[in-house]
Amino acid sequence: MDAFRLDDRVAFVTGAGSERGIGRAIAEAYARAGALVGLADLDEAGVQAGADAVRAAGGSATGVRADVTDPESVASAVADVERELGPIDILVNNAGIVHGAPIQESSLADFDRVMAVNVRGGLICLQAILPGMMARGRGRIIWLSSVAGKQGGGFFGSSHYAASKAAVIGLCQGIARELGPYGITSNAIAPGLILTGLVARSGGPDIENQLRERTEASVPVRRAGTPEDIAHAALFLASDAASYVTGEILDVNGGAYFD
Numbered sequence: 001m002d003a004f005r006l007d008d009r010v011a012f013v014t015g016a017g018s019e020r021g022i023g024r025a026i027a028e029a030y031a032r033a034g035a036l037v038g039l040a041d042l043d044e045a046g047v048q049a050g051a052d053a054v055r056a057a058g059g060s061a062t063g064v065r066a067d068v069t070d071p072e073s074v075a076s077a078v079a080d081v082e083r084e085l086g087p088i089d090i091l092v093n094n095a096g097i098v099h100g101a102p103i104q105e106s107s108l109a110d111f112d113r114v115m116a117v118n119v120r121g122g123l124i125c126l127q128a129i130l131p132g133m134m135a136r137g138r139g140r141i142i143w144l145s146s147v148a149g150k151q152g153g154g155f156f157g158s159s160h161y162a163a164s165k166a167a168v169i170g171l172c173q174g175i176a177r178e179l180g181p182y183g184i185t186s187n188a189i190a191p192g193l194i195l196t197g198l199v200a201r202s203g204g205p206d207i208e209n210q211l212r213e214r215t216e217a218s219v220p221v222r223r224a225g226t227p228e229d230i231a232h233a234a235l236f237l238a239s240d241a242a243s244y245v246t247g248e249i250l251d252v253n254g255g256a257y258f259d
């Protein structure tokens with residue numbers, strides 16, 4: 001099972017501040033597999049709490065505030081993590097926001113906001129970390145797309161959100177082609193419904209229950225996903241077990257396309 005371990009690898013996970021979120025679960029899974037983890041988020045208290053939790057479980061972690069839409073903020077967060085933990089081997093572009101309004105009520109400013117975080121933010125993080133990965137001839141880039149990016153929408157979110165998650169697929173696959181010769185892989189995970197704060201913020205007060213019930217009634221696995229379901233896929237993609245996997249968009253959705 002050594003091929004699935006991440007001993008002494010350094011990971012930078014964005015959007016890891018949310019307690020119930022996917023980024024936090026990825027950071028914790030990586031730490032359990034032996035990685036040293038930098039948790040980055042707008043939410044500074046959230047990343048400090050996440051890093052504390054990893055350390056309390058015997059792992060190594062540091063929490064840094066970062067706004068993925070701001071190259072200076074990302075550069076400074078990357079420098080802090082590398083000073084504390086060492087050169088970054090694994091980048092998880094997980095930070096994301098949802099936009100839920102119908103297209104006729106959505107502005108260009110809404111579009112720009114969603115693209116700035118979900119697409120441009122990932123690119124900014126990549127640009128900050130890539131020179132070191134290229135110099136060392138190895139690296140793992142993992143993106144969070146969505147079922148919405150593959151079929152124009154999913155369980156929640158609007159066309160703007162779907163467009164951003166489809167753009168993530170294009171970037172992920174383009175980068176896989178370009179960076180494969182440098183020992184760097186680029187893969188994405190396309191989750192179905194995962195009950196996190198993002199879902200709770202995607203609609204009215206009962207949205208989580210509505211989406212949970214719809215999922216339990218429709219997807220073949222008959223349940224909503226958990227952040228750990230995504231973390232386990234992200235662990236595989238970061239590990240040596242996935243060294244011949246690149247440009248892949250891994251569905252983790254309980255069979256949602258077969259409902």
Ligand SMILES: NC(=O)c1ccc[n+]([C@@H]2O[C@H](COP(=O)([O-])OP(=O)(O)OC[C@H]3O[C@@H](n4cnc5c(N)ncnc54)[C@H](O)[C@@H]3O)[C@@H](O)[C@H]2O)c1
Pocket residue numbers: 014015016017018020021022023040041042043046066067068069093094095096097117121144145146147190191192193194195196197198199
């Ligand atoms: N939850 C789902 O059902 C689902 C499904 C498909 C894809 N995804 C994707 O998975 C990723 C994680 O989602 P989640 O459900 O854990 O969401 P979440 O809201 O729990 O966590 C997202 C985190 O991103 C952070 N963030 C937002 N803007 C940021 C910025 N500018 N800079 C740095 N951090 C920022 C937030 O503070 C938050 O901690 C997102 O990219 C989301 O689109 C989620």
